[in-house]
Every structure is written in C-alpha cells, then in structure tokens.
Amino acid sequence: MFDITKLKDVLVSYKQNFVSRQWGEEKYKWEAVRWFQDNWDVNATDFAEMLSRSLDKTFNLLASNNNFPKGMIVGFAKAAPEEVRAMFIALFDESKDVFERMDAFKTQSSVLLEKYGNGAAQHYQYENAISTYLWLRYPDKYYIYKFGEVKTVANELGSDYRFKKGAYADNIRNFLKLYDEISVALKEDIELVNLFQSQLTDTCYPDPELKTLTIDVGFYISRYYSQKDAVAQEEAEWFPATYSPGITVDEWIKLLNDSEVFTTASLEIMKRMKDYGGQATCKQLSVKYGQSSNFYNAGSSTLAKRIADKTGCPLLEVDTENSKWWPILYVGRHATKEEQGSYIWKLRDELSEALDKVELSEIELYVKAAPGEEDRGYWWLNANPKIWSFADIAVGEVQSYTLYNENGNKRRIFQNFLEAKAGDMIIGYESNPVKQIVAIGRVSAEQDGEKLFFEKIEGLTSPIDYATLRGCPELERMEYFQNPQGSLFKLTRGEYDFILDMIREENPVAQEASIDAYTKSDFLDEVYMTEKRYENLVAVLRNKKNIILQGAPGVGKTFAARRLAWSMMGEKDDSRIEFVQFHQNYSYEDFMMGYKPVEDGFELKYGIFYRFCQKAANQPDKEFFFIIDEINRGNMSKIFGELLMLIEKDYRGTKATLAYNGLSFSVPKNLYIIGMMNTADRSLAMIDYALRRRFSFFEVEPGFDSEGFIHYQNGLNNETLNELVNKVKDLNREISLDKSLGKGFCIGHSYFCGRDVCTEEWLHSIVDYDILPMLSEYWFDDANKLQRWENILQGVFQ
Structure with a gap:
C-alpha cells in the first residue's frame, strides 16, 4: 500500500510537465515496445539477427557508458543461438514464478560468459535488463526494475513495501505489487489518461493497461520529483502553519488535571511523547513504550475531540475527518527520507510547557507486561569478535559473562547486569568489524556476584546488519544507539519485538506441518x-x-x-x-x-x-x-x-x-x-x-534384478518390455567387460521407470533417443559393435 494523496501530489506536477518535457524525452519507451512486438519471433531461423533487430529501439534502456546488456546478449546469441533461444523461451514461460525465471536467466548468462565471454568481465544480465525483456514481451503485465528508482518511489509515496539491498526475490515481488497498485491509481486519473492518449502516435504501443506510463511516472518521481530542494524539504514548515486552537498554558494545565478530558490513557500518550523529546511518530512511540500505533493515533484524535467539546476551540477546516482533530494537540510534517516516510507529530508549545508543570509521576511510562510476562526483560548483548564470538557457542550451550573487566572494574551500565533475570531474552550482536545481529539468546541464570549466565538458542542464517537497524527511526532511542560503549544494554519489549520482526523477515521459523513417515x-x-x-x-x-x-x-x-x-x-x-x-x-x-x-x-x-x-x-x-x-x-x-x-x-x-x-x-x-x-x-x-x-x-548400479524393479516390471505385464530388459542386461554385461568402459558405463534402469502403462511407442523412444545415442558415444571407434547392438535392440520390436 502507499499514500494515495502523495501520488496525487506527484501527478499534479507530472501532468504539468508531461507535454513540455516528459513525452518528448520518454516517448521512445512506447516506440521500443511497439518495435519489439512487431519484430519478435522466437522461432526465427536466424535468432541472433532477430534478437538484435527486436532490441534496436531500446537505446539507453539496455546500453549505457558502463552497462552493455544488449550487446552481450546479442553476442551470446551469435555464439550460441539455441542456448540463448532456450533462455528466452524459459524467461517468457508465464506458468513459472517470475523471480525463478529471472534468476535462471541470470545464472545461464554466467555460464555463457564463461564459454563465450572473450575476456569480458561481466554479462550485465541482471534484474534491470531481464525485467526490460519481460516488459518488452508482456507490456501489459511487467515494468522495468531499478533498485534505486523503486526504493525512491516507495519512500516518496509513503509505501509500506520494503526494499533491501541484496534481497533480490523480495524486492522483485514487492516492486511488482507496488507498481500494480500505482497502475490502478493512474487509470482513475481521467485527466492523465486523456492527456497521455492525446500524444500517442502510430509508432507507439497503445499501453491499454498503462504499465509503461507507470514506469514513466516512477522514473519521474526518482529523477525529478524527489530531487526537490533538499534543504527546503528538511526545513519544511510544520502543518498547519496558520491554525491554532487558541488554548493558553494555564488553560492546558486545567485540562490536564480534568480526568474527564485527559484520561489515564491520554496522559500516558502525553508523557511518552514528552519523554521522547516532544516529537515522534506513532510507530516510534509504540516500539519504545508499548501499545499499538493505533493506540496513539486514535487516542490522540479522541482526546482532541473531548478538548474541542470542553473548550469550544476553533477547528481546522480540512477534507479528512482525522486531520481536523490532531492539530489541536500537535503540529505535524512528513518525515524526511532518512525517517522512512513516517508522519511526525510535535507537541504544541503551550501544551509542552503545561506538561512540565503538572504531576505525572503516577502515570506509567512503559506499558505493563502481560500476565505471566511481568518479570521478563529484554537485552542487547555485545560480543567483541576480537575477544569472543557468538559463533563459538553452540545452540543450547551456556556461556558466562563477567560483571567486572580484567582490571576489576565494573562493566559499563553495571545496573543492567544486576537486573538481568533468568528467562530474559537476548539479542546477540557482534561488534566491529562484523557489525551484525548474529544470534538470539536467553539469560539462563542471574548473576552470582561475578558472572551472568546465558545460553544461545538460535544462530541466524541471515544476520541483520547494523546499517539496517540504524536506518529504522523506530529504534533511534534504543539504549545501545544512545551510547554504544558497554556490553549489556536494555531493550524495551517494543524494541525487542521490532528487531525480532526484522530477524524473522530474513530468518523465518519453519512452520510445523504434518510430515509423512518414510521407512x-x-x-x-x-x-x-x-x-x-x-x-x-x-x-x-x-x-x-x-x-x-x-x-x-x-x-x-x-x-x-x-x-x-x-x-x-x-x-x-x-x-x-x-x-x-x-x-x-x-x-x-x-x-x-x-x-x-x-x-x-x-x-x-x-x-x-x-x-x-x-x-x-x-x-x-x-x-x-x-x-x-x-x-x-x-x-x-x-x-x-x-x-x-x-x-x-x-x-x-x-x-x-x-x-x-x-x-x-x-x-x-x-x-x-x-x-x-x-x-x-x-x-x-x-x-x-x-x-x-x-x-x-x-x-549405484542398474537395479534390473532388484525386487522392487521386478515387481514394477511384472505390474506392466508387457512381453516387449521383458525382452528389451533382458537385452539391456546382456548389453550391460558386455559394457562391463569392455576394458575401455566398465560397469560405470552400464545402462540404468530409470529409463524404464515411472509408467503406469507400457506402450511400444514409449519403448521405441527409449531405444532410439536414449540408449543408442549413448552407445554411439561409447563405441564411436567400433562401428561394427555399435551396429550389432542396434540390430539386437531394434530386433526386439520385430
């Protein structure tokens, strides 16, 4: 999903520039599709020439100063036309998963590079080029993928689809979902559709599903819209700039002390917002202090309604219901790119000052633990790989950690070591140079005055990078990020759950399923x-x-x-x-x-x-x-x-x-x-x-004489099969005695397996297309022997 209002803002600018700039510079994309559709013929006699001709109009889509996918794939097609033809047939096979097809195309390109690269260091057949081929072939279904471009689009539109470096499969699938949603939204903009159709010529693909238009909108967002004055974006005015509820500090203090207006839940929201520094997203508050994001979102709106009813303060005139209420309490703005597109609220100055003057010591800062989990804590444990590593610990193994360093001094944040209890959960982190979360652990026994004991319960097959964590605004107030000097750091339940969600995205737990026994x-x-x-x-x-x-x-x-x-x-x-x-x-x-x-x-x-x-x-x-x-x-x-x-x-x-x-x-x-x-x-x-x-x-020897094969053979009840199997067994005896071959070259039984019904046509195909070609390789220098066995095997059918 994405924020449709943000897309509408983009389209206002896009439509203003469409005729004057976009169409003149980008029309070639629609012409490239039309040209490809008119020239593509996978069964062409000269496949390489056809491929080169079909891609003639792609220009910089498949070629640039440092990227040559078109040149390389055409070169491969000239050297190995049937192999490249097969690659495109497989890529365009819509019955299979799209990423698996793309990955197979990339892998086969590496094989071709080894064979026919002529010193080239790369084949350039990566996700961008391969998605371009798919788009050219199926322009009503696919788009051109570029990691940086789609990530920018997702950020600018406030999308909840995530794009991570190296997560190729998830990136491709999320990219297709996001662009499909954008494509649907474009169809609803009648002005844009009419504007686009007014520019189409006979040389252009008509783009009935607006997929290529979606590509162009994404390009526009990445190239132009996102490059608005960065300083102006960082210093954007808080919204609303001119509206004020007109409530003084003293009036806020009275309201804060009115339990009918500021309920306990409302005061919890205010205390947490104040503790966070006076401005935060709902998600940040959720992760740091507990409760869902909606607790802070809905709770703020309902509080603002009670304040309006109580004071009769003026309301902001806006189209959306929710935006009418929260400005009573806050001003807000869209976050910068570094803040992941979240919407940030900031306490109004008068309300913030009033909160400093009321007593909130009885209000819970953190959400109380659920029944049965009251005593569970959550910790971040640093391992210095130059001294010790989580990799040195086996799953289930108990490890001790001293409360004092080698000089006898207390570890930093010594209180954390005293508070850690058996059953507390641990995020295991390797510091520089690894800088990754690599394990999950559990405190196995509380400190005994000298050591704290913990066990490793899981090693991560896909560790989580520090940079990924540091880029999450929800974790910016984590104790470790405030001052990383030390070993054991406190995590809130929300922070632990947020990190665990990230871990499970890359390290999913196998689902318990019914598994058949096998003996x-x-x-x-x-x-x-x-x-x-x-x-x-x-x-x-x-x-x-x-x-x-x-x-x-x-x-x-x-x-x-x-x-x-x-x-x-x-x-x-x-x-x-x-x-x-x-x-x-x-x-x-x-x-x-x-x-x-x-x-x-x-x-x-x-x-x-x-x-x-x-x-x-x-x-x-x-x-x-x-x-x-x-x-x-x-x-x-x-x-x-x-x-x-x-x-x-x-x-x-x-x-x-x-x-x-x-x-x-x-x-x-x-x-x-x-x-x-x-x-x-x-x-x-x-x-x-x-x-x-x-x-x-x-x-592993031919199993013609095994009980299993004999039972299978008898079940088919075919005299020709029985005779052919006997001849193959005779053939295997001769192959075994041949000094240039030996038993490792015998004919296997699996050629005859996997059938419920045995037909003469099937047996003929085994002889003609499996066994005889193999024998011609074995006895390429003995034509008489090859002819004798061909006669013997064919004679079975006479």
Missing part, C-alpha cells in the same frame, strides 16, 4: 536397490558423514539421494534437505560467503552451505542432508576452501576462522553431505584427490 521399506519400494546394498549405503554414510553416489546415467542417483535422506530421517521433511548443483562457475562465494555487488558498492553475502550449516546447528537433535548434484563438475578446491578440513568426520564441530568475516565456523555433526557424479562422463570422471579422501564412494 526403509518405502525406500526399497521406490529405489530399485537390494536391501543389503541399502543397509551398506546407510552404514557407510553414517560412518563417513560424506558420500558420493557414482554411476552411469539412468541408475537413479538423484532420485535415490533425496529418498536416502528421508529414510535416514524417518520422515519426508524437505526443510532439512538442501539441494544444489555444481557447475564450472560455482565458487566459494556462492557456497560459503563472499562480497557481491549491490547498488552502491559491495556487501558480504552468506552462501547456501553457510546458511544450511547454521540451520542444522540450531537443531542439533535432528539430522540434516546437503545434496550436491554433479559434484565433479565444480572446482572442488575453489568451492570448498577451508571446508576441506571441516567436513571430515573427525573435524566435525571443530572451529576454524573464516577469511571473509574473521569469525569462527564449524560444520555441525548432524549434517550429512551426499554428492552425485556421473562416471560415464569421460571429461569429468576425475575428482580432486584432497576431496576424494574425505568422501566414501558408493556405486
């Missing part, structure tokens, strides 16, 4: 492996912690890996399984952590394995499984780094210092790693020896 017999029913082989597989994995399932294509390695994890967990809990596929461009920065580019620099981002290890460490009593497909396609030393030691069974739980953030890290004992590799891929059969000795290798 060994379930595994053997689905994965065609003998019981003895299964028991050996489980024993090897439990012993080594790390295993690689290797075998020929079609033996069901990937299918088996997830079910192996389920069977060991005893349930189908996918929240405890992470799946990743290695490729040539996969790096330590993707896997563990690294600095990634953001709008105005670089930011340390945590990789998938780091986050999953933290997740496993938070639940030490449960087993977690990290599955790596195509493990031998990645550069093992480059990806694993110092993890080569930490993943070993004997070093599980051992801490090592990470190069990027200087914090200690360990791989939990309850985490298993399952890799898969294809032994029939001649170019990738070797694997890093340093990694090889840290994994056990388990050969």
Whole structure:
C-alpha cells in the first residue's frame, strides 16, 4: 500500500510537465515496445539477427557508458543461438514464478560468459535488463526494475513495501505489487489518461493497461520529483502553519488535571511523547513504550475531540475527518527520507510547557507486561569478535559473562547486569568489524556476584546488519544507539519485538506441518536397490558423514539421494534437505560467503552451505542432508576452501576462522553431505584427490534384478518390455567387460521407470533417443559393435 494523496501530489506536477518535457524525452519507451512486438519471433531461423533487430529501439534502456546488456546478449546469441533461444523461451514461460525465471536467466548468462565471454568481465544480465525483456514481451503485465528508482518511489509515496539491498526475490515481488497498485491509481486519473492518449502516435504501443506510463511516472518521481530542494524539504514548515486552537498554558494545565478530558490513557500518550523529546511518530512511540500505533493515533484524535467539546476551540477546516482533530494537540510534517516516510507529530508549545508543570509521576511510562510476562526483560548483548564470538557457542550451550573487566572494574551500565533475570531474552550482536545481529539468546541464570549466565538458542542464517537497524527511526532511542560503549544494554519489549520482526523477515521459523513417515521399506519400494546394498549405503554414510553416489546415467542417483535422506530421517521433511548443483562457475562465494555487488558498492553475502550449516546447528537433535548434484563438475578446491578440513568426520564441530568475516565456523555433526557424479562422463570422471579422501564412494548400479524393479516390471505385464530388459542386461554385461568402459558405463534402469502403462511407442523412444545415442558415444571407434547392438535392440520390436 502507499499514500494515495502523495501520488496525487506527484501527478499534479507530472501532468504539468508531461507535454513540455516528459513525452518528448520518454516517448521512445512506447516506440521500443511497439518495435519489439512487431519484430519478435522466437522461432526465427536466424535468432541472433532477430534478437538484435527486436532490441534496436531500446537505446539507453539496455546500453549505457558502463552497462552493455544488449550487446552481450546479442553476442551470446551469435555464439550460441539455441542456448540463448532456450533462455528466452524459459524467461517468457508465464506458468513459472517470475523471480525463478529471472534468476535462471541470470545464472545461464554466467555460464555463457564463461564459454563465450572473450575476456569480458561481466554479462550485465541482471534484474534491470531481464525485467526490460519481460516488459518488452508482456507490456501489459511487467515494468522495468531499478533498485534505486523503486526504493525512491516507495519512500516518496509513503509505501509500506520494503526494499533491501541484496534481497533480490523480495524486492522483485514487492516492486511488482507496488507498481500494480500505482497502475490502478493512474487509470482513475481521467485527466492523465486523456492527456497521455492525446500524444500517442502510430509508432507507439497503445499501453491499454498503462504499465509503461507507470514506469514513466516512477522514473519521474526518482529523477525529478524527489530531487526537490533538499534543504527546503528538511526545513519544511510544520502543518498547519496558520491554525491554532487558541488554548493558553494555564488553560492546558486545567485540562490536564480534568480526568474527564485527559484520561489515564491520554496522559500516558502525553508523557511518552514528552519523554521522547516532544516529537515522534506513532510507530516510534509504540516500539519504545508499548501499545499499538493505533493506540496513539486514535487516542490522540479522541482526546482532541473531548478538548474541542470542553473548550469550544476553533477547528481546522480540512477534507479528512482525522486531520481536523490532531492539530489541536500537535503540529505535524512528513518525515524526511532518512525517517522512512513516517508522519511526525510535535507537541504544541503551550501544551509542552503545561506538561512540565503538572504531576505525572503516577502515570506509567512503559506499558505493563502481560500476565505471566511481568518479570521478563529484554537485552542487547555485545560480543567483541576480537575477544569472543557468538559463533563459538553452540545452540543450547551456556556461556558466562563477567560483571567486572580484567582490571576489576565494573562493566559499563553495571545496573543492567544486576537486573538481568533468568528467562530474559537476548539479542546477540557482534561488534566491529562484523557489525551484525548474529544470534538470539536467553539469560539462563542471574548473576552470582561475578558472572551472568546465558545460553544461545538460535544462530541466524541471515544476520541483520547494523546499517539496517540504524536506518529504522523506530529504534533511534534504543539504549545501545544512545551510547554504544558497554556490553549489556536494555531493550524495551517494543524494541525487542521490532528487531525480532526484522530477524524473522530474513530468518523465518519453519512452520510445523504434518510430515509423512518414510521407512526403509518405502525406500526399497521406490529405489530399485537390494536391501543389503541399502543397509551398506546407510552404514557407510553414517560412518563417513560424506558420500558420493557414482554411476552411469539412468541408475537413479538423484532420485535415490533425496529418498536416502528421508529414510535416514524417518520422515519426508524437505526443510532439512538442501539441494544444489555444481557447475564450472560455482565458487566459494556462492557456497560459503563472499562480497557481491549491490547498488552502491559491495556487501558480504552468506552462501547456501553457510546458511544450511547454521540451520542444522540450531537443531542439533535432528539430522540434516546437503545434496550436491554433479559434484565433479565444480572446482572442488575453489568451492570448498577451508571446508576441506571441516567436513571430515573427525573435524566435525571443530572451529576454524573464516577469511571473509574473521569469525569462527564449524560444520555441525548432524549434517550429512551426499554428492552425485556421473562416471560415464569421460571429461569429468576425475575428482580432486584432497576431496576424494574425505568422501566414501558408493556405486549405484542398474537395479534390473532388484525386487522392487521386478515387481514394477511384472505390474506392466508387457512381453516387449521383458525382452528389451533382458537385452539391456546382456548389453550391460558386455559394457562391463569392455576394458575401455566398465560397469560405470552400464545402462540404468530409470529409463524404464515411472509408467503406469507400457506402450511400444514409449519403448521405441527409449531405444532410439536414449540408449543408442549413448552407445554411439561409447563405441564411436567400433562401428561394427555399435551396429550389432542396434540390430539386437531394434530386433526386439520385430
């Protein structure tokens, strides 16, 4: 949602400038869409030429001094037209999630850069360029995304959609929602619609849904409207400038002492506003002292009504009901950008002076705790990573903190250490150079005169940056931000809840759901492996912690890996399984952590394995499984780094210092790693020896003779299938005896699986498009053998 009145203010200015400036400079956007629509043909014979022609009118949308997405994607299309064609087909597939499509397009661009980059350092196919392609293809649905632009728009319109650096998926989804709402509002402005339509020419896309117009309004807000005189904006007059209720200080004092006018709740609002410095947003008061924002908003309006009834004071003539009342108590203004678009109230001078002269000691400053939580406190605990770290503490482990430093002097804010009680909640913060909230803890026992005891109850997979916290006006009066010197700082319940909400946005708690049980017999029913082989597989994995399932294509390695994890967990809990596929461009920065580019620099981002290890460490009593497909396609030393030691069974739980953030890290004992590799891929059969000795290798063989497959085969009841399976088993025996191949190149059973009905057409397709192409690769230098087996397999159908 956003403030519609702010958009209306924007549109007043936009319409004044539309003909004289906007249309002449920005008309090319509508022409670019029309040109693309007229020239796009995904099935074009010369795809690269078609793509280049379709993007001819995009100009600076896809090219600038330091950004060349059009040039790079056209270059890729010339080098690999079918790969790029497939990328656009997938991107324009509306049956799938939009961010997943964009992310896949970006990932594939990295692969193309490695193959065809010709020394280029970037492919430039990021959210801005990819959203442009989507907009050109579906101009009635999508918009052009720019992080800085949409964040400015959200701030200027007072939107409650948040945009954070690095939160790509949430940013894209919030961006589409916000712009959809703006688009709906534009349609209701008949003057704007008529003005726009009066300028359209035959070369322009008619934009019936006003999506491109929405893009232009966003651009206008970011480029022009938001750049109004910053000093004037900071020093904007408080509203209303000329109105006054005409109530003197003495009259305010009488009103404050009148319990029918100023109820206890009203005095609480006044005392808290005064304590905050005389001016605040409702949200700031809510976070600092408790109660909802509406308590302060509605409470102020109803108080003002009672004052008007009591005094007969003049009222401000305004269109909105609420704005008629609060000016009796306050003056107000829209907050600056740094204040996140909130509306700030300031006590009228006479009322503020009167509050200094009345007795409010009996009025509660902070909201009383709910029943059962009266004694719970909330704290911010600093860890200096040069001395100790939350990462050194396991979940559930109790740690002590001394009340006196090494010189015997009391810790700063010593009273906080005395007040902390068992059960109090702790926000765990790592100070410079980390500067992040990294854990949640709990006071386990109050101080004994020398030490305070606490336990870590959760490590954060996605820590919260100091800069993010400091940018929240609701936290500006937090004790730590007033003076950060010290170790233990008090939090109000509202501040703790506000921070916890931020934590949960990035670290959601898994929802408890009904999970189906999964046993060994379930595994053997689905994965065609003998019981003895299964028991050996489980024993090897439990012993080594790390295993690689290797075998020929079609033996069901990937299918088996997830079910192996389920069977060991005893349930189908996918929240405890992470799946990743290695490729040539996969790096330590993707896997563990690294600095990634953001709008105005670089930011340390945590990789998938780091986050999953933290997740496993938070639940030490449960087993977690990290599955790596195509493990031998990645550069093992480059990806694993110092993890080569930490993943070993004997070093599980051992801490090592990470190069990027200087914090200690360990791989939990309850985490298993399952890799898969294809032994029939001649170019990738070797694997890093340093990694090889840290994994056990388990050969996944064709399961034609397993009870599960025989039962499945009998259920299909097809003579041609039975004969074909027998021939494939004969073929596998010959492949096994071939000195240049071996059993790792056998034909897997999974080619024949997954059917309820067996048809000859299906079996033909397996032979023609799966088995024979593979044999032609195996025996490319033995045409006679290849022809003999082609005759044998085709003969099954005669």
